[in-house]
Amino acid sequence: MKLANHVYGQWVEGAGEGIALTDPVTGEVLVSVSSEGVDVARALEFARRTGGPALRASTYEARAAMLGAIAEVLTAKRAEYFDIALRNSGSTEADAAFDIDGAIFTLKSYVRAGKSLGGARHLKEGARVALAKTDVFQGQHFLMPLTGVAVFINAFNFPAWGLWEKAAPALLAGVPVFIKPATPTAWLTQRMVEDVVKAGILPQGALSIVCGSARDLLDHVGECDVVSFTGSADTAARMRTHPQVVANSVRINIEADSVNSAILGPDAQPGSAEFDLAVKEIVREMTIKAGQKCTAIRRILAPSGVSRALADAVAGKLAGCKVGNPRSEGVRVGPLVSRAQQAAAFEGLAKLREECETVFGGDPDFEPVDACASMSAFVQPTLLYCDKGLAARHVHDVEVFGPVATIVQYADTADAIAIARRGRGSLVASVYSGDTAFLGELVPAIADLHGRVMVVDAAVGANHTGHGNVMPTCLHGGPGRAGGGEELGGLRALAMYHRRCVVQGGPALLEALSRDAADAALLGN
Structure with missing residues (x-):
């Protein structure tokens, strides 16, 4: 069986025989993966143009409810995920629980945290700044959700938790997610994405996955995207210096080697x-x-x-x-x-x-x-x-x-x-x-x-x-x-998926923009 990729709102099977995923105890071939023939540029653009606007049309509270629904789907399928972890990762019961239950726990944590942001769609930071002798001209700092896509290139050791600990704050922020899981253990990640997509919880384009080689993925990232990588320091160094990442000052978060x-x-x-x-x-x-x-x-x-x-x-x-x-x-x-x-x-x-x-x-x-x-x-x-x-x-x-x-x-x-x-x-x-x-x-x-x-x-x-x-x-x-990166930390993780800007103008304008904003001080929770 070859695992399909979910891109541009549809399931696409990669070309060729693909790369075999095996049981590390017996050596048995389980499934295969292939990204050949997938139009990565189209997939990222679909996420930006379709998934992003649909997510940002909702409030933080509504997106938190989506995360809650995802947690319910994963909980219902828990036994199936444990079986995949056993077969594809050689996980003991305790190992599988560490990964899978950790993923569900993290999602539920962001459900609770997201509710505190209520019906807002962006964040207001600090008080207004007087810019004239009277109040006629002022400045207000805001944190606005990015209009790009969150690209996750994940490690093999946590196919469940590694996905959802990154995806939870990104989706809560209103940023669509594109996952490239590590090939050796991609089965569990792909199955979780498949189950969430089938449940119809997220808007089209909010959750994409490509299994197998990353190929030209980084050639198509832009200035409003985020790239988050977990893996070796050598690979991280190549990613930081990728011409497209450098040219577009792409925000990049790295978790690398650690003794x-x-x-x-x-x-x-x-x-x-x-x-x-x-x-x-x-x-x-x-x-x-x-x-x-x-x-x-x-x-x-x-x-x-x-x-x-x-x-x-x-x-x-x-x-x-x-x-x-x-x-x-x-x-x-x-x-x-x-x-x-x-x-x-x-x-x-x-x-x-x-x-x-x-x-x-x-x-x-x-x-x-x-x-x-x-x-x-x-x-x-x-x-x-x-x-x-x-x-x-x-x-x-x-x-x-x-x-x-x-x-x-x-x-x-x-x-x-x-x-x-x-x-x-x-x-x-x-x-x-x-x-x-x-x-x-x-x-x-x-x-x-x-x-x-x-x-x-x-x-x-x-x-x-x-x-x-x-x-x-x-x-x-x-x-x-x-790696120099930062993830999680409660609502602090949302800062990665927002851009700070200051709006200068009259008090009526700033008041209107602030009505739809939650206090950015909540990110410290």
């Missing part, structure tokens, strides 16, 4: 609540989705006197994790999504081993449960140990996108700060400490290079939302090598 850190404070000694919480979260981050998360823990910073005990504790927990076919009882860790990703993980792991010792994993004779090692895409969870600190190179530069993490010992707070910053920009760092002096020095010193800093102590305990769990009400993104 995220978990940091144990000096008080997180074995037996302490902070130590135990760190061990639990490290193991969870290494095993959920087989470590295939942009936010997963890659470096574990620990005081030199505690680092070996931490390594033993984490290794002990990993030894109890069953790795293999997600269809088998008790399996906690599934495969990577493809043999290509497996090969990339092995390549990165070999680099890390040049300056690290292996604490757990790395068994050349490793055999997954109920799966053939030579046909499948498994990587055994692997814990490494590095005593070189800042002198190491690969540990701070190489992100192995799989169940691999490295413990790095540090000497003091200044050393921990320097090592954390050596990642050159990360999506998230989590800190396990109740030491206020340590936290007061560390957190401000690393904050400018991290999109999110999560601090867990005994009082927080198990109530934290998770190192790698992106909450729709909080910022997702990171500076430097993490």
